[in-house]
């Protein structure tokens with residue numbers, strides 16, 4: 333199958349999942365997780381109609397941006413961002429989805445202030461409290477939002493999560509549902525510089541479940557581009 337055919341099929345699945353959940357399919361954005369796929373593949377995905385691209389590594393972002401790979405659609409950063417690489421990402425992407433520490437939040441605020449812009453971000457939540465994953469604990473969120481609301485060069489657009497791959501569907505529903513509840517909690521409180529319209533969750537293996545639980549942005553790699561070849565030397 334071509335990238336075009338895959339994106340077409342995915343759109344149908346998104347539509348079905350949304351309708352089954354009584355939701356408007358237009359509420360759900362399709363983010364192409366482009367890691368390890370080259371600029372030509374990224375351009376094909378954009379031509380096929382994905383809503384945005386998500387890059388994981390700063391080096392890949394720089395290389396593909398130099399080739400105009402993201403021309404025509406917004407690009408997001410979705411990987412773990414080291415504070416010393418913040419200057420390569422702030423102002424260069426439309427959304428940093430993966431803000432996972434106060435230190436990173438502060439570094440982004442500082443760099444955005446230096447550049448004289450406001451950076452949109454999502455807060456990454458470690459929703460299953462996994463030791464192997466970064467992100468804020470759900471209990472921390474209120475305090476983090478309080479801090480972020482005082483940062484004039486940061487605009488919090490919502491939340492992001494990478495829940496564990498679950499064997500049973502009911503298990504991942506629990507995590508997706510928790511994320512949705514968190515989003516509702518924040519929306520009812522009012523913070524400056526915070527507007528919770530994005531809930532980024534769901535990957536190739538579980539995006540329909542994520543949509544059933546309220547996801548507004550699914551991040552798909554394999555489903556769009558096919559399996560990644562980890563034996564090939566990564567580009568960057």
Ligand SMILES: *Cc1c(COP(=O)(O)O)cnc(C)c1O
Pocket residue numbers: 365367388410411494535536537551552553554555
């Ligand atoms: C790679 C990646 C995805 C997509 O994963 P697939 O299983 O290939 O769809 C989504 N989100 C993040 C943060 C990723 O790194």
